[in-house]
Amino acid sequence: MKKKWIKRIILLVLIVLLVGFGIYKLVSKNNKGIKSQVNEVTENLNAYHMEANMEFHNGDDLREYLVKVSYKKDGSTPLFRVSLFDKGVNQEQIIIRNKNGVYVLTPALNQVYKFKGDWPLNGAKPYLYQSMLDVFKGKYELSKLKDGYVITSSPNYKNSPNWTKQEMKMTSQLKPIWVHIYDKDNNIAVKVTFIKVEFDPTFADNYFEVSDNMTQARSELTTPTTSTINDLPLYPTNAIISATLKEQSVIQVGDMTQHILTYEGEEAFTVVQHILESYDEMVITEVSGELIEIAGNVGILNTQQLIYEYNGVSYHIYSDKLTTSQLVELALGMEVVAVK
Numbered sequence: 029m030k031k032k033w034i035k036r037i038i039l040l041v042l043i044v045l046l047v048g049f050g051i052y053k054l055v056s057k058n059n060k061g062i063k064s065q066v067n068e069v070t071e072n073l074n075a076y077h078m079e080a081n082m083e084f085h086n087g088d089d090l091r092e093y094l095v096k097v098s099y100k101k102d103g104s105t106p107l108f109r110v111s112l113f114d115k116g117v118n119q120e121q122i123i124i125r126n127k128n129g130v131y132v133l134t135p136a137l138n139q140v141y142k143f144k145g146d147w148p149l150n151g152a153k154p155y156l157y158q159s160m161l162d163v164f165k166g167k168y169e170l171s172k173l174k175d176g177y178v179i180t181s182s183p184n185y186k187n188s189p190n191w192t193k194q195e196m197k198m199t200s201q202l203k204p205i206w207v208h209i210y211d212k213d214n215n216i217a218v219k220v221t222f223i224k225v226e227f228d229p230t231f232a233d234n235y236f237e238v239s240d241n242m243t244q245a246r247s248e249l250t251t252p253t254t255s256t257i258n259d260l261p262l263y264p265t266n267a268i269i270s271a272t273l274k275e276q277s278v279i280q281v282g283d284m285t286q287h288i289l290t291y292e293g294e295e296a297f298t299v300v301q302h303i304l305e306s307y308d309e310m311v312i313t314e315v316s317g318e319l320i321e322i323a324g325n326v327g328i329l330n331t332q333q334l335i336y337e338y339n340g341v342s343y344h345i346y347s348d349k350l351t352t353s354q355l356v357e358l359a360l361g362m363e364v365v366a367v368k
Contacts, residue, residue, distance in 0.1 A: 062164065063164055069161065074100070075227070076157055076225070076227050078157065079223050080094075080220050080224075081220075081223060082094075082218070082220045083220075085215070089266065091114065091324055092116060093112050094111075095220075096113075097156065099158075100235075107125060107236045108124065108147075109123070109241070110124075110148065116253075119339070121134055121326065125147060129143060131238050131312075133238065134337070136252050137307065138246065138306060139306075140311065140312040140313070141313055143319045151186055151187075154220050155220050160196055160198075160204055161202075163196070167181065168180060175199065176197060177198050178195060178196070180194070180195050182194070183209060187353050188356070190211045191218070192210065194210070203222075205222060208220075252340075254340030256303065260287045262301060262362050264361040267361050269291075269354060271293035271297060272292060275289075276290070284305075285302060286300055287301050294349070296347065296349055297347035298347070299343060299345050299346075301341055302341070304340050317335075318330075320352070320356070323360055327356070334352075334355040338362070345358055
């Protein structure tokens with residue numbers, strides 16, 4: 029009797045080992061196959077146009093965008109055009125990379141910032157196809173479905189360290205369907221749902237030109253929702269920062285009214301804010317610093333300073349105590365009016 033039990037146990041162990049080995053071989057085969065497919069797609073990626081609905085969740089705050097991404101391979105310079113339309117405030121920002129540099133257009137203000145740098149390939153973007161393909165260069169888990177794949181990975185968004193898990197679904201031809209990003213508590217932080225994916229589209233000769241994009245965007249302007257001078261000052265509300273409001277003041281610089289909020293504590297910082305000015309003629313300003321994306325908008329990061337514009341307000345956040353991710357966290361909470 030004892031020998032029979034031993035034989036059964038040995039048989040059971042062998043079955044488990046064989047099944048495990050079979051699963052391992054299947055996963056390895058799938059991974060090898062998709063990596064070969066990714067390499068082929070990457071080598072032949074000459075142009076694409078994608079549109080998606082994008083959501084950013086920050087506590088109880090939800091921001092919704094319509095994002096349109098266009099890419100064209102043009103010699104040694106990749107051309108990009110990204111339109112980010114904020115549904116909550118009815119405003120659009122356009123980011124263009126062409127042979128002359130990187131430009132951030134705000135059509136409602138007729139304002140352009142010009143940057144140097146390698147945007148958008150200088151860091152992962154949840155809506156960018158190149159960022160999705162880069163996932164396959166690192167560690168990931170692959171689930172094969174009837175209609176495609178789900179790929180799970182640990183994301184690398186350098187200014188959002190709380191984003192700890194990413195899932196993306198693609199068709200069997202590696203067309204993106206959706207991207208979901210989760211925080212450390214497994215709550216959804218970002219959702220990107222693609223509604224249009226087109227490879228090898230044809231773009232007009234002026235498609236990536238700044239002035240033509242501004243002219244077209246301003247001809248399509250609708251009435252935006254913007255803050256007014258009566259709404260200021262606006263206070264940070266969602267950021268977990270070890271600092272308390274010490275002082276607030278108002279100064280006049282020419283025709284500009286600036287509100288200054290000074291916070292003291294272990295993570296002290298200062299916020300200077302004012303209402304943005306619109307221009308009759310397009311104004312291009314060259315800026316130093318790094319272009320970073322903040323929940324569907326953009327900011328300018330300099331040493332110990334983050335400049336962020338949203339909903340008609342310019343914020344300058346200064347601190348020698350805070351990390352970049354903390355500065356971003358502060359910026360995300362600035363649009364909420366606190367106790368007056």
